[in-house]
Amino acid sequence: MTDNNELIRLSAADLAEKLAAGEVTSVEVTQAYLDRIAAVDGGERGVNAFLHVNAEEALAVAAEVDATRAAGGAEAEALHVLAGVPVAVKDLIVTVGQPTTAGSKILEGWHSPYDATVVERLRAAKMPILGKTNLDEFAMGSSTEHSAYGPTRNPWDLDRIPGGSGGGSAAAVAAFEAPLALGTDTGGSIRQPGAVTGTVGVKPTYGSVSRYGAIAMASSLDQIGPVSRTVLDSALLHQVIGGHDPHDSTSLPDPLADLVAAAKTGNVEGLRIGIIKELHGEGYQAGVENRFNDALELLKEAGAQIVEVSCPNFQYALGAYYLIMPSEASSNLAKFDGVRYGLRVLPEDGPMTIERVMGATRAAGFGDEVKRRIILGTYALSAGYYDAYYGSAQKVRTLVQRDFEAAFTVADVLISPTAPTTAFRLGEKLDDPLAMYLNDVATIPANLAGVPGLSLPGGLADEDGLPVGIQLLAPAREDARLYRVGAVLEALLEAKWGGPLLAQAPDLIAGVAGSASSVVEPVETLEAQEAK
Amino acid sequence: MAAINRDDVAHLARLAHIEMSAQELDRMAGELAVIVDSVKSVSEAAGDDVPATSHPIPLSNVFREDVVGHTFTAEQALSGAPDSLEFRFKVPAILDEA
Numbered sequence: 001m002t003d004n005n006e007l008i009r010l011s012a013a014d015l016a017e018k019l020a021a022g023e024v025t026s027v028e029v030t031q032a033y034l035d036r037i038a039a040v041d042g043g044e045r046g047v048n049a050f051l052h053v054n055a056e057e058a059l060a061v062a063a064e065v066d067a068t069r070a071a072g073g074a075e076a077e078a079l080h081v082l083a084g085v086p087v088a089v090k091d092l093i094v095t096v097g098q099p100t101t102a103g104s105k106i107l108e109g110w111h112s113p114y115d116a117t118v119v120e121r122l123r124a125a126k127m128p129i130l131g132k133t134n135l136d137e138f139a140m141g142s143s144t145e146h147s148a149y150g151p152t153r154n155p156w157d158l159d160r161i162p163g164g165s166g167g168g169s170a171a172a173v174a175a176f177e178a179p180l181a182l183g184t185d186t187g188g189s190i191r192q193p194g195a196v197t198g199t200v201g202v203k204p205t206y207g208s209v210s211r212y213g214a215i216a217m218a219s220s221l222d223q224i225g226p227v228s229r230t231v232l233d234s235a236l237l238h239q240v241i242g243g244h245d246p247h248d249s250t251s252l253p254d255p256l257a258d259l260v261a262a263a264k265t266g267n268v269e270g271l272r273i274g275i276i277k278e279l280h281g282e283g284y285q286a287g288v289e290n291r292f293n294d295a296l297e298l299l300k301e302a303g304a305q306i307v308e309v310s311c312p313n314f315q316y317a318l319g320a321y322y323l324i325m326p327s328e329a330s331s332n333l334a335k336f337d338g339v340r341y342g343l344r345v346l347p348e349d350g351p352m353t354i355e356r357v358m359g360a361t362r363a364a365g366f367g368d369e370v371k372r373r374i375i376l377g378t379y380a381l382s383a384g385y386y387d388a389y390y391g392s393a394q395k396v397r398t399l400v401q402r403d404f405e406a407a408f409t410v411a412d413v414l415i416s417p418t419a420p421t422t423a424f425r426l427g428e429k430l431d432d433p434l435a436m437y438l439n440d441v442a443t444i445p446a447n448l449a450g451v452p453g454l455s456l457p458g459g460l461a462d463e464d465g466l467p468v469g470i471q472l473l474a475p476a477r478e479d480a481r482l483y484r485v486g487a488v489l490e491a492l493l494e495a496k497w498g499g500p501l502l503a504q505a506p507d508l509i510a511g512v513a514g515s516a517s518s519v520v521e522p523v524e525t526l527e528a529q530e531a532k
Numbered sequence: 533m534a535a536i537n538r539d540d541v542a543h544l545a546r547l548a549h550i551e552m553s554a555q556e557l558d559r560m561a562g563e564l565a566v567i568v569d570s571v572k573s574v575s576e577a578a579g580d581d582v583p584a585t586s587h588p589i590p591l592s593n594v595f596r597e598d599v600v601g602h603t604f605t606a607e608q609a610l611s612g613a614p615d616s617l618e619f620r621f622k623v624p625a626i627l628d629e630a
Binding site for chain 2: 110111112113114205206207220221246249250252253313316318319320322323330334337338339340341342343344346347351352353354355356357358359360362363366371372374375376378379382388389391392393394395396397398399401433434437447448449450451476
């Protein structure tokens with residue numbers, strides 16, 4: 001049997017191989033991850049990646065896979081390649097049998113009566129679900145500090161942010177608390193956390209993974225995608241969750257390409273890779289820029305043709321995003337009104353009308369960032385402002401799409417840093433919403449245009465030793481290109497580093513225990529917090 | 533475009549059904565003014581000839597067969613409700629009785 005410390009560091013692909021070969025059982029793997037969560041997630045300086053740990057159900061699914069495998073025969077043959085490999089799910093995605101909070105007080109303790117389509121697919125593949133991961137409330141943020149249940153800490157430096165909104169999923173994978181996780185990406189919420197935690201995250205083509213059961217923030221931008229430690233692992237998970245779903249009217253009817261094969265192809269010779277002039281240089285941290293240039297050099301050596309492209313309308317993308325997203329969010333979040341689910345707060349005095357109950361409920365249940373975006377969206381959609389704001393933003397969306405179309409006539413794949421900086425300190429940008437928004441400057445264009453994007457570790461910045469992310473972008477429906485180029489770049493970089501980047505991450509057990517105590521507190525689940 | 537002020541925020545908060553204290557209105561008005569100012573340039577980016585895009589990959593006429601699929605039982609639908617009565621959502625008075 002492999003040592004647990006080694007076991008949790010294996011990639012999902014390697015775990016799957018060991019499970020299939022009978023070298024390890026799914027119960028052993030799942031328990032090793034649950035032990036890791038118990039060791040590093042809770043306590044004052046814990047990672048706090050998980051809002052709920054689903055130990056009992058995860059172990060039951062694992063035992064079922066082990067029994068099927070042990071029995072052999074057709075059923076064992078028919079097991080999915082990832083059967084028995086555990087996965088964590090962002091708490092924006094609804095699950096039967098576990099609470100879904102969206103990181104908000106307004107949904108504290110709420111249980112969905114149905115599973116999201118992606119969760120159904122995880123269950124069909126018999127992947128044990130380890131639990132639900134932390135996020136900025138309703139996925140609104142770039143640091144996970146807007147969670148109503150406390151921020152997640154970056155495993156590279158526990159005083160820094162893990163990115164957002166999917167900081168929980170990225171930190172869980174980076175801290176070896178899960179081999180795989182699901183995220184959602186509306187403006188970069190999978191890719192930017194991937195960048196700052198040294199992990200891989202993919203935003204698929206809009207509509208290629210069902211959104212059914214992802215609590216909507218901005219419906220025309222939201223996309224569920226995989227989070228992992230390797231490019232191949234993301235391809236494996238993407239293959240599980242992707243494909244048409246009749247429950248989502250925006251779901252593309254196209255069959256899913258063979259993404260796993262693309263991740264294993266490993267050849268960029270003659271491929272045209274476009275540097276986006278507007279997405280690097282000024283405003284980007286020097287260490288980020290250096291690692292970006294290193295990546296370009298490696299790709300060039302591997303035979304790729306590096307070209308420069310200009311996307312002049314990207315300068316308007318951030319502004320357009322911060323009009324479209326709040327507009328759609330203000331409408332989507334109207335359903336949290338204290339009537340059908342979640343919190344209901346009664347006004348302290350005065351008449352007890354439903355309007356006043358809604359006002360009191362939403363005042364108490366929503367955090368500041370959610371209120372800001374609802375008000376901003378309500379403003380942008382107001383009579384008299386609609387054309388100037390929402391209407392103009394939709395036109396910018398057309399211009400951004402045209403920029404991508406033009407760029408993809410001269411390049412097969414585009415490349416940029418994923419985020420302008422490495423992880424900043426907890427609290428550093430909390431009082432400056434605009435500074436926080438600027439983190440998404442390189443990731444937002446892909447959401448506006450619906451094209452797929454992948455972030456992978458590009459190394460550590462010279463000035464602070466923190467992870468830098470490299471972003472790859474492909475035309476809509478060409479997600480396979482991301483995996484092909486991503487896997488090649490990953491292999492070249494790991495050859496240079498002598499192993500995965502995460503092998504250079506600090507020892508978490510010592511960090512979490514801190515100087516005050518060497519005793520690691522058990523993980524505090526949401527139930528435990530509620531019980532207090 | 534006009535700047536957003538405290539009265540605007542108070543009006544918008546009423547429309548959005550979010551009660552706000554005087555202090556919250558002050559703070560929110562300041563923050564939103566900065567954000568609105570930063571997104572202003574969007575209105576100057578595109579000319580009249582540029583069509584709007586509402587959806588990144590438009591699909592039209594998404595139909596399915598008109599058959600009853602899975603539906604929730606009343607119990608399931610009410611499982612998360614703050615209050616219910618006889619298989620219905622129970623809410624406070626809709627009309628002001630004061």
